[in-house]
Amino acid sequence: MKAVILDGIILGLGFGLLGVGMTLVYGLGGVLNLAYGEFAVLAAIVVAQAISGGMPTVLAAVLGILAAATAGVLLDLSLMRPVYRQSTGHRVLLGLMLTLGLAFVIEGVLTWRDPLGGLTISIGGKPISILGVPIAVGSVWAALITLAVGVVLLVFFAATTFGRGVRSVIQDELGARLVGISPSLVRTVIFGLSGALAGLVAVTQSMTSPLTVSGGFNLTVYALIVSVVGGLGSVAGAFLAGILLGIVDDVSARYIGSYISDIVLLGAAALTILVRPRGLFGS
Amino acid sequence: MTGGRLPARLGNLVPVARGRAFLPILAAGVLVLVVPQVWFADSEYTTSLAVQALAFAGYAVGFNLIFGTTNQLFLCVGALAGIGAYGTGILSNHASLPIWVGIVAGTIVAAAVGGLMSWVAVRRSLGVIFTxxxxxxxxxxxxxxxxxxxxxxxxxxxxxxTAAAASLADNQIGGYYLFGAVVIGFLIIFRLLQISHFGWAFRALRDDELAAELAGVNVARYRICAAVIGSAMIGLTGGLYAYSEGFISPPTFAFDQVDVTVLVLVAFGGLGTLLGPLIAAVVFAFVxxxxxxxxxxxxxxxxxxxxxxxxxFRRGVPQTLGAIVRRFIPHDKVGTRWRLPLSVRQRERS
Known part of the structure; x- marks a missing residue:
């Protein structure tokens, strides 16, 4: 049981990191980025190409994360401009459709150039024992990186001026503007951060299981579910939701059966939405 | 307005020529009827594409009724269609019931599931994204x-x-006319709802839900009604699709196969418009x-x-093209087609 829960937490940290990038962008003006998972895949392919080109793994990972961050910034500077000019009600649909189109374009380009591409980062070594449970080295690294980034994000949003500025825009765009914060600058930075997080997810995911070109859509859906369960716009909520769903997924996979576990996971997400319609940390 | 009938005073605002409201459907019906005769009846391949397009038009009209008019984002069109299709398949294969029993049962279950989800969403007042x-x-x-x-x-x-009529599975043109009739039927239902008290309620709650509620529109009831009717349309289309194809598998009703396409179709044709989904389905068949x-x-x-x-084309391609045409042709020459009262139109434009 201990092993299952620990596994679930590690899986859930990944879910959480995935959800954060989605939830931040949504918080800033109500757009869900359906191309989010494709950013991760883009990063994965860049990393894979760089590694096969002879680059050291760490450098390649940084390059991949930068590529995804650039994609995020470019998305904000191009397609998102007309979206944010719309009133809030129309933003949702236009944002959904444009990012959906972008998702098709990115996936199309990647499957065209590199149809069998994928990323696996294997970290050798004997499994490390945590609380008496042996865990693969790759998983430990992935979890540690995710935890570290999660802490940095929380500190960033709680204690730095820019982080507080971001939260003020999430709370009240007009109010933020009145005290001298530029929502459009904040958005550009957050889109970049969101892309970087997607890239980071690609890297940490590939330490435990391969990430392929066709996997982008599933990543988007999981990010969507995690961010909604956690409460849109809340970083801590996304991590908490991710860990909860990770444990639910692992426990049900172990004790009920693997195909049911997906249904249980989705059911748990639906139930959370119904019990707390604004998510765990929603306001 | 909860009591059902439209108050007389509102009734006067509805254009006198209600019959004209159905002219577009009549025109579409004639086209659906005639086009195969002059074009593709002899080509099995083209006919199967047309059947596909009409099936998606059916899904899209149902989705348009749920999302386009009452703002409930149902991202389960494929699943609802799958309920119709698998209901048909399972009942006819495993329970050896006649195929139409399966189709009816599948439609009812789809409608019930859609209604249940809408009820839950309304009850917990879930927003668009959460729904x-x-x-x-x-x-x-x-x-x-x-x-x-x-x-x-x-x-x-x-x-x-196994029970699917060989006549329909082999006879593509029969399937085509079946789906054509179904889609035209859906459009008639859609229009009937639009010109009844439903239409006014839909318009009110899409503009401003709170204001509608305060004005006495039973938002919950109209939402659930729209979801039930729309889901029934989707389920029926799914069941008929299973019947006409004679074979179903999970990918046929997968999210990325059905829902994404339907969302694109409805947004392309213009949310909440009558003929938008059909036009979009035809255009995308060509694409x-x-x-x-x-x-x-x-x-x-x-x-x-x-x-x-x-x-x-943010407001739907047909609308934008129509607006461009109207800019070049003086207003009174366009003809007195069925339209909303001027006051409402001006408000919507702004």
């Missing part, structure tokens, strides 16, 4: 169920409907066919088309 994610979760769970319950659904290998030979580039081009369409 979307809830139904999305249902969509994926349904797919897992189809793969998992192999003894009933045939799992990933799919299921052949799809044109992209058949582009192989790996297909997805890329498809995505680019979506982006361009939504950047250029």
């Amino acid at each position: 979307g994610v809830l139904t999305l979760a249902f969509s994926f769970a349904f797919q897992d169920l189809l793969f998992g319950q192999q003894h009933l659904t045939g799992g990933s290998t799919g299921q052949t409907l 799809d066919n044109a992209l058949v030979n582009s192989g790996q580039l297909r997805e890329l081009i498809y995505g680019a088309i979506i982006v361009v369409i939504f950047l250029g």
